[in-house]
Amino acid sequence: MLEIKGVTAGYGDFTALFNADIEVKAGEAVAVIGPNGAGKSTLMRAISGMIPLKGGAVTMEGQDTRSIPPHKIVELGIAHVPENRRLFPRMSVEENLRVGCYAPPFRAKFSERLEFVYELFPRMKERRDQLAGTMSGGEQQMCAIGRALMSDPKILLMDEPSAGLAPVIVQQVFDLIRRIRSDGLTVLIVEQNVQQVLKVVDRAYLLEAGSIRHSGSSEELLGSEDIRKAYIGV
């Protein structure tokens, strides 16, 4: 579904991601793991068109996204849950969700999608009129995921969904991801919490210093001595 071929990207003269090859098939959940500064967020931003590619290509269902602006990439079915959630803190939960459905092709489906998100996250329905910035971290993460789901995406990109959350909440967030997966949505997650994320995805890529060092099924990676030592610590 989503194919990333030889992608090089960065900011100005600085290159954060070198020649990355990643593929996500329909219905799969794939993780990109790696330490801080490995280029994970750069990868996400390159896919969603927030920064230009310096080389390579991203194709979504066969369509090259290189000359497509970010709002049109959303229309292709790629929704991005940004790092640190990036909600609109002084808008209510429902207003945040409404913005997620703003692009003209999605507007007609607003009530239908809203119902879907509220069914998935009943907590959000309870808090619909609350200002998003006043909720707890876990609730904000739900809202951010809900906002991305409002556009009825084919693939959900999640950038560090567990960042900055208490361990108990992290567990809840991964449970959420498991539920979204079981609904058949394709997911690409970038995570530092390697142990947790490998439990919910089918396959993973290891990104280090801007390059893909390793890839394989979750079991393979969990079983790999190097990865256990470097990232899981057992």
Added chain:
Amino acid sequence: MNRILLMILAAAALVAVPFIGVPPYWLHIMIVILIWSFAYTGWSVMGRFGLVSLGHGAFMGIGAYGTALLWNHAGLTPWIGIPISLLLAAAFALLIGYPCFKYRIIGHYFALVTLALSVIIGQVIVATRDHTGGSLGYTPEPHGGEGFSIYALQFPEKAHFYLIALGAWVIGLIIWRAVDRSMARYALEAISEDEDASAAVGVQVTKEKLKITVLSAVMTAFAGAMYCQYQLFVSPDTVAGVGISLQIVFAVVAGGIYTQFGPTVGAIITIVLAEVLRINIGELEHLLGFRPFGLDNTIYGIMLVLFIIFLPKGVLGTFLEKYLRPAKA
């Protein structure tokens, strides 16, 4: 039901004003308040989304001078001159907005870029004094007949212009409300909170900002054109340049940037203040021992600071919040 009745009564009262023997001076003050309210409302449709422009003095000047110059030099009736001036203001809004929005010039930096536009337009008017009258001001030629002229849009009778200004003011309020209720409002609020996140969920950031900026610039230019046709005299101090830009921002902040009638309240405050100072300037001179030129701007400045610190929602915004409706969650 009560609300509709109240609105009809208020409308009837406002329409009746010029026919119940209101003294010309007060009618004049009301017309000026209505025209400036329209300009302030025009500024606030973008200002409320954190797009603080200090360039609206320029847009107002383009509307006023454009209309006057086209009438005097090209013989174009304001019926054509005003639309051309509005298009010109829209072009300037795009010229300054597009690069700013494309390259993420936001907040204070956006305010500074727009401030430059005010300075430039003010300087151009002064520098081309052979055509514009420079800082001494400029007068559209009289239409050369008795009484009013629809062709020249000149109305010596204040009552006529009062009704025009009243109509424009109502239209301004309707536009404000339309923006408030539109889908674009959500996008613009989202943009003002987090541009990247808005783009990531599919909002066309540059396009949304440009649309509201052009709307705002055109409204303000129209206020300038109205001012020109009413006063039949324009000068850089009264309709163009930095001073006007600052006055617009002050008035809207004072009245209430997030409420429909906030800019109108702001116009009442600033215009009454300016009149009180103007009338009493002789006594102030006697009292202080010098003629306090620029006192109104000094007071605006001090009040702006005080308002931002103590009443950031403005007079009307604070009043509505305290007395009319419980605080919105």
